Amino acid sequence: MKKLLLLLCAGVITTGYAQQETFKGKFEQLGQMLPTPNEYRTGSGAPGPKYWQQRADYDIDVTLDDKNQRITGKETITYFNNSPDALTYLWLQLDQNVREQETNTQKTSTNSMEDSLSTKSAAGRFAMYDFDGGFKIESITDGAGKKLPYIINKTMMRVDLEEPLKSGENFSFNVEWNYNINDRMEDGGRSGFEYFPADDNYVYTIAQFYPRMCVYDDYEGWQNKQFLGRGEFTLTFGNYKVNITVPSDHIVASTGTLQNAKDVLTKTEIERFEQSKKSFDKPVIIVTQAEAEAKEKTKSSKTSTWTYSAENVRDFAFATSRKFIWDAQAVKVGNKTPLAMSFYPKEGNPLWEQESTKAVKATLETYSKYTIDYPYPVAISVHAASIGMEYPMICFNFGRPDPDGTFSDRTKYRMIGVIIHEVGHNFFPMIINSDERQWTWMDEGLNTFVQYRTEEEQYDNFPSRRGPASKIVDYMKGDKENIRPIMTNSEQITQFGNNAYAKPATALNILRETVMGPELFDAAFKEYASRWAFKHPKPADFFRTMEDASAVDLDWFWNGWFYTVDNVNISVDEVKWFKMRTEDVQIENKSKKVKKGDLSASADNSEMMDFSGGPQPFSLVDTEESAYREFQNRLDDKAIMQKFENKNFYEIKFVNKGGLVMPIIVEFTFADGTKTIEKIPAEIWRKNEKEVSKVFYFDKEVTNVVLDPNLETADTDVSDNVFPRKREVSKFDEFKGKSGK
Known part of the structure; x- marks a missing residue:
């Protein structure tokens, strides 16, 4: 049915978005377009009685080379086949390969010459940086150490099995790899390092650092669509144990719970850390700015290994630096008390010490109100230049004061906004685990909507960029040749921010305030989150649940706002x-x-x-x-x-x-x-x-x-x-x- 949706979407595009090509009328029901309900996904939008999903557990050892900016790792993946199908091969994602020299990302990007270009812009546009990127796969073996045959196709790797993996069985195998860490100043990547020449140190934000299992589901089998850079990640839930070896004066922020605090933290840091678990009114500084500045100068040559574990997460990421200041505060969410934490170099102060953890706390409280109670033990905001990117329990966020420590209201509110947005991604898609590679709006749009609710409810007169209906008018009345329907694959979207973030967020805000009313909308939206928490929802599951839980016929709304480029006039x-x-x-x-x-x-x-x-x-x-x-x-x-x-x-x-x-x-x-x-x-x-x-x-x-x-x-x-x-x-x-x- 995915193919039908794509064909219909393509039909809309090629006919100048003439709505009559898809519908007889604007109030026709979507039933003909949505996948047929079955025992896996019901007509109500809920998971069916035989809904299933796969699981992948990871045991990872990874070492960061601070002198050469290099990652070396090995992992054991245990893959559980909960599907009714026998699998003869497994697909893994090699997202770092987007930086290899033969990447399709560069080959398929369009560019042109100009009369004058900055050197940075020109080098990026024409891939002139001399960087050896991509995974170097050293070996793939089964549990007995026997080599497994594999084929690498750009950002995907197929591992062939000697015998089919039958339904209900699991299979363990080992992968060893390495890669060079990219300089984010050059390529602006989602992960990599930032170099600080004034003190000759680095901040590392490390993600997509290990070969990861693709999703295999009832909807389309293997989701192994190539990673070109925009369409993000479709991932399988599992349990993680990760050993991270870094210089001994580094502080590591990570997905999961730290298992060996006594081995890597000082006695004073442990005492402050324990104190933060009981501090609900304000953050506790665990590593002070003065302590971080002292470590910037000494640069230990020894290493330490930080051990983290995480249960029922779809991914894993970490950040590490000797420059990190660290603060934390407890948050009351239902019957849980997760820690809101921030890690930032001195270049982020005083703004980050004042606002970051406060924003994390506000996000957990508001998102829990509209979806489910935040289930994980921590939520972390890490300061890194010119980025906003999310992973389970941890995200990397921009917002840097001027060198003298002053900052404008614009810098402050943009930083708070990106922290709310990226921490909010813990809910969409880290918990309500949609397919980002295919449908960007299901995580970015829904998340931006709840971001707007957080800004409205937690801050006075917040200058929200997306959400209010008036903010989307200029986009909606623009040239239709340069606009795509929301229901368009990530890589084909034009005006990405407006299409995948602003328009769906605005649509949901209008749906809540004008069409359904807050009471009906909130109950239905919460039902969707509850039904699909820790599962893999598709667009039809969202559309159907919102109607099923509210008794409001919304097919006309999904039709107009999501499948066409019509505007309100x-x-x-x-x-x-x-x-x-x-x-x-x-x-x-x-x-x-x-x-x-x-x-x-x-x-x-x-x-x-x-x-x-x-x-x-x-x-x-x-x-x-x-x-x-x-x-x-x-x-x-x-x-x-x-x-x-x-x-x-x-x-x-x-x-x-x-x-x-x-x-x-x-x-x-x-x-x-x-x-x-x-x-x-x-x-x-x-x-x-x-x-x-x-x-x-x-x-x-x-x-x-x-x-x-x-x-x-x-x-x-x-x-x-x-x-x-x-x-x-x-x-x-x-x-x-x-x-x-």
């Missing part, structure tokens, strides 16, 4: 004012006979569309006998007429210019200055997707009408959302004016 095209005909209708501040044919625009066809022409009359007459058909009782026509007396009726025509159907939100201002808002569900468009009329009635006269008054639908042109307004002059009107006729 609804106009107030006409407003007609009516009053029931009586012998003499009294109009406020004047008395006059109401004439048949008075329109919303004044009778002389001036450029103003307003109420100056007064109301149009209409009549109520007694109900004809034939209207009652077989019924014996009768309506009280006079009583009904009395209800209509002195009421003001306003017929409004709304035109859908952007194509994206949405609820209609109308604010009415009355002659006495009071206001009211009417909210009409999106289903009003189900019979006519281009224009609809709706009659509203009030006791008071309306002086002003505004569509989407609080800018909550991402309407791309609000100039036609108001009445009264200047009437658009037609070409015929212009001709009349020029000719004098």
Whole structure:
């Protein structure tokens, strides 16, 4: 079914995103497009009674060479086949191979010449850096030490088995490897090192450092789509034991729980570390800036091995440096007390000491509210230049003050925002484990949405970049040739940040605030997180769960926001004012006979569309006998007429210019200055997707009408959302004016 989704998406792209190519109408159900429910994934969006997933446990020894910036490692992988299938080979990811000289990433990237280029830009654009990257696989053997045949295809490696791995069995094998650590200043990679020339030291942020199992699932078998650099990682849950050997004066931050603190920490550091586990009001400094600065100068030649273990995680990463300052604080989440921790060089202070761990704490609290209680023992924010990247329990984040320690509000809030976002990735996709290689929005978009909720709830007047509807307007009204639907594979997306982060986050915010309401949305969103925690959800599982848990039909919403590049542009095209005909209708501040044919625009066809022409009359007459058909009782026509007396009726025509159907939100201002808002569900468009009329009635006269008054639908042109307004002059009107006729 994945292929069907891709073909449909491709069809939308190649036809200029004409929605009718995919749907008969905007309210057609998605059933024909989504995978058929089965015993693995149900029609409700929940895992089925026979849902299964694989498991991979890792025992890793890795050594970091601080003199030569090199990683050497060996691992034992135990792979558990919980599928109903017999497997004759296993696929592993070799993500470091994205840096080998023959990488497809460079070959398939487009570039061009310019009149003037900086040396850094030119070297990166044309791969002129002299760097020997990629994994060097030294050996692959089974448990008895016998060599296993393998084939490397770019960033993927197939290991062939002597005998099929049957359902319910497990298989252990060993891999030895090494690679050169990349300089992130040169290539901006997700992991690597940063060099500090002032004190001749390094900060290492190490990830994708070991060959990792690909996902094998019920949806498509092996997910072994090549890593080109953008589409991130699809990974299998398992348990880890990792021994990390580094210079003895380094501090290591890592996924998991430190098992040998007495071997690698001083007595004072251990005491502070234990104190932090009981400190809920503020962080405890475990390694001070003065202590870190002293180690920058001494540079021990000895090594120490830090041992970490982690259970039920999909990946593993670490950071290490002698430059690290370290602080930690306990956080109350349900019945757990995870530690929020930060590691940063002095170049991050004073900003990082003031804000980082505070932001980690805020993230754990808010995300736990909207999803599940944070289940892991730690959540770590590591400071590294010009990056935001996430792994289980640890993330690497930018935000550096000026050399004199000062910083702007922009630097502060951007740093807090990236910390919230990257720590939030612990939930999406580290726990709710979506396929990042295929569907970027399922982790970035959902995560950005909850990031916005955290900024709103934990900070005053936070300048959020993504989430509010008004922030996405410029993108939504852009050239459709340069936009892709959200439901597009990571590598084919254009305007990546807007498509995969901002648009889905905004869509979910609109879904919560305008379409469903917070109560229904929050319950359904939490249900999705609970159902798919520590599992592998797909888009259909999210779409179906949100409907199943709320009783709200959202197929029109997923269709418009996720499968098309339509935008919201609804106009107030006409407003007609009516009053029931009586012998003499009294109009406020004047008395006059109401004439048949008075329109919303004044009778002389001036450029103003307003109420100056007064109301149009209409009549109520007694109900004809034939209207009652077989019924014996009768309506009280006079009583009904009395209800209509002195009421003001306003017929409004709304035109859908952007194509994206949405609820209609109308604010009415009355002659006495009071206001009211009417909210009409999106289903009003189900019979006519281009224009609809709706009659509203009030006791008071309306002086002003505004569509989407609080800018909550991402309407791309609000100039036609108001009445009264200047009437658009037609070409015929212009001709009349020029000719004098």
